[in-house]
Amino acid sequence: MKLNSVKIITFLSLVATVMWVVGLSFTINDQFFNNPPPPVEKSATISTDTTQTKDVFIVAIGDSLTRGTGDSTGKGYVQYMLNDLKSKTKQNVNLSNLAISGYTSQQLINQLKQTEMQRQIRQSDIVVMTIGANDLFQGGTTLTNFKQSNIDALEKTYLSNLKEIYGTIRKINPQTTVYHIGLYNPFIELSDAKTTSNAVRKWNFDTADLAATFEKFVFVPTFDLFQLNVNNYLAGDKFHPNSMGYQLVGDRVASLINFEKENEKNE
Amino acid sequence: MINLVHNELIKLVRKKRLYIILAIVAVLVALFTYAQMKEVKSLQERLGTTDWRSQLQQDIVNTQNRLNSSTIPDDLRKYFLIRISEQEYYLEHDVDPSAPGAPTFMRMFVENSIDLLMPLMVVVVVGDLVSSELSGGTIKMLLTRPVKRWRILMSKFLTMILSVSFIVLSLALLSYLISGAVFGYSGWTMPILTGFSTNGNVLVTTNVHLIYQWQYLLMELGLAWFVGIIVGSITLMLSVLIRSTAAVTGVMLATLISGPILANMVSSWESAKYLFMVNLRITDYISGGAPPIQGMTLGFSMIILTIWGIAALLVAFITFTRRDVY
Numbered sequence: 001m002k003l004n005s006v007k008i009i010t011f012l013s014l015v016a017t018v019m020w021v022v023g024l025s026f027t028i029n030d031q032f033f034n035n036p037p038p039p040v041e042k043s044a045t046i047s048t049d050t051t052q053t054k055d056v057f058i059v060a061i062g063d064s065l066t067r068g069t070g071d072s073t074g075k076g077y078v079q080y081m082l083n084d085l086k087s088k089t090k091q092n093v094n095l096s097n098l099a100i101s102g103y104t105s106q107q108l109i110n111q112l113k114q115t116e117m118q119r120q121i122r123q124s125d126i127v128v129m130t131i132g133a134n135d136l137f138q139g140g141t142t143l144t145n146f147k148q149s150n151i152d153a154l155e156k157t158y159l160s161n162l163k164e165i166y167g168t169i170r171k172i173n174p175q176t177t178v179y180h181i182g183l184y185n186p187f188i189e190l191s192d193a194k195t196t197s198n199a200v201r202k203w204n205f206d207t208a209d210l211a212a213t214f215e216k217f218v219f220v221p222t223f224d225l226f227q228l229n230v231n232n233y234l235a236g237d238k239f240h241p242n243s244m245g246y247q248l249v250g251d252r253v254a255s256l257i258n259f260e261k262e263n264e265k266n267e
Numbered sequence: 268m269i270n271l272v273h274n275e276l277i278k279l280v281r282k283k284r285l286y287i288i289l290a291i292v293a294v295l296v297a298l299f300t301y302a303q304m305k306e307v308k309s310l311q312e313r314l315g316t317t318d319w320r321s322q323l324q325q326d327i328v329n330t331q332n333r334l335n336s337s338t339i340p341d342d343l344r345k346y347f348l349i350r351i352s353e354q355e356y357y358l359e360h361d362v363d364p365s366a367p368g369a370p371t372f373m374r375m376f377v378e379n380s381i382d383l384l385m386p387l388m389v390v391v392v393v394g395d396l397v398s399s400e401l402s403g404g405t406i407k408m409l410l411t412r413p414v415k416r417w418r419i420l421m422s423k424f425l426t427m428i429l430s431v432s433f434i435v436l437s438l439a440l441l442s443y444l445i446s447g448a449v450f451g452y453s454g455w456t457m458p459i460l461t462g463f464s465t466n467g468n469v470l471v472t473t474n475v476h477l478i479y480q481w482q483y484l485l486m487e488l489g490l491a492w493f494v495g496i497i498v499g500s501i502t503l504m505l506s507v508l509i510r511s512t513a514a515v516t517g518v519m520l521a522t523l524i525s526g527p528i529l530a531n532m533v534s535s536w537e538s539a540k541y542l543f544m545v546n547l548r549i550t551d552y553i554s555g556g557a558p559p560i561q562g563m564t565l566g567f568s569m570i571i572l573t574i575w576g577i578a579a580l581l582v583a584f585i586t587f588t589r590r591d592v593y
């Protein structure tokens with residue numbers, strides 16, 4: 001009995017030794033003496049999911065505002081919006097938040113080139129986005145050293161970037177409805193409120209103007225939400241909204257989204 | 268020689284250490300399988316999707332958000348950048364790096380046990396090969412036989428190799444059999460990307476190629492075996508030098524555990540890359556992980572490990588053949 005198990009273990013160990021030596025030499029051969037590797041072929045089956053047809057699929061893109069920075073509960077307007085929508089409809093609402101803090105319009109253009117970004121936008125029924133706050137404020141430096149010529153130049157680049165973003169989204173998905181959430185002025189209670197507010201208003205106005213040239217692009221203003229008592233709605237960094245602020249924005253976006261239309265579109 | 272090795276194996280099996288190791292592995296694999304299953308489930312619930320692409324993209328976005336935090340240390344930033352480009356590569360080529368299945372679980376299990384769990388098992392088995400005979404006095408019986416001393420140690424060395432093979436085999440088989448009950452037994456022919464290399468913090472993909480998962484597993488198990496032999500050789504040396512088995516095991520345990528800790532801390536102490544315990548995670552090189560210290564490659568680590576192994580064996584053989592036994 002004892003000798004038998006010795007024999008079995010010896011045999012297994014011998015077989016295993018041979019296997020592992022083969023594996024090791026295979027590794028060495030594969031990793032060090034690699035003949036020019038056959039180029040990795042893109043797999044032909046880029047899947048086209050059809051599972052999403054009944055559910056509503058929302059893609060959120062943009063910067064820290066969409067990410068929810070500043071909300072102590074970590075939700076951000078996207079989650080508040082989602083909660084509102086879920087109580088509004090019996091349909092399944094799925095959401096994918098692809099926003100990245102600190103993104104400018106230029107970085108968003110680059111992000112939109114990724115295959116997976118495009119795939120998700122293609123499947124989306126609704127896209128919500130915020131972009132431009134980092135273009136304009138640049139972490140607060142723009143408005144504290146206020147120069148009109150400087151801002152005009154920033155806005156010009158931003159608008160041409162935005163046009164490309166809108167165009168890309170439309171090209172990827174001709175059906176989806178896009179909600180672009182506008183800027184508020186976090187510095188409205190500081191000195192210079194007039195000039196900063198002017199700049200933000202003009203920025204918003206030009207964005208809305210551009211959105212109007214695309215079909216099913218909705219510009220969602222937030223300036224008025226934060227106009228009075230802005231400090232009640234701002235987080236500790238005096239720049240991002242807090243949960244109350246995000247709740248306001250979320251409610252507003254949710255109130256604009258109408259499910260009847262989405263249903264018609266899908267049928 | 269064959270008789271000597273056979274003799275050693277009988278002693279090994281009598282001691283029942285191999286069975287204990289089988290039991291430990293079985294329990295651990297069951298635990299990990301359960302944990303993995305829980306994680307997959309909770310991830311699906313949170314994202315509301317079973318699509319691996321959405322999950323991977325979410326992972327990328329999360330990492331990118333972390334990158335924007337200014338408090339993140341430099342080496343971690345580098346690691347994240349490399350991971351992101353790797354994940355994007357997977358997305359672009361429509362290859363799911365973690366498709367569920369027993370072979371995938373096995374792959375992750377091997378990758379995660381190569382630097383600690385597997386070497387520990389080797390230490391448990393090899394640690395007393397010589398020292399127990401020294402402390403128990405049975406070494407005298409062995410040495411009175413008309414066999415040269417180096418042949419006796421050689422038989423112990425061969426036994427060490429056989430038991431390492433056995434340990435790696437049982438890791439592989441048990442993780443496959445147990446996890447398969449939950450994840451299913453298929454997935455051998457899933458394509459896996461390998462051949463990533465890093466240059467600074469840029470991921471070089473010129474050598475990247477697809478291989479089947481079974482080939483990949485064979486490669487990883489081969490590497491695990493290699494690591495096991497090196498750890499086994501060093502343990503054998505200590506076993507010759509130190510009489511007490513507990514001391515041998517203790518020293519090896521401490522050294523092995525220091526490996527991951529060092530790897531986390533030494534990104535600025537570059538010469539730590541010449542220590543063997545920092546070089547144990549060699550499967551990371553073929554899966555494309557960032558090296559613990561810049562400039563480390565698969566070739567480098569294997570050479571360092573080989574040097575340590577050979578040096579340990581030299582010390583072991585010289586000491587064993589010249590030592591006075593009383």
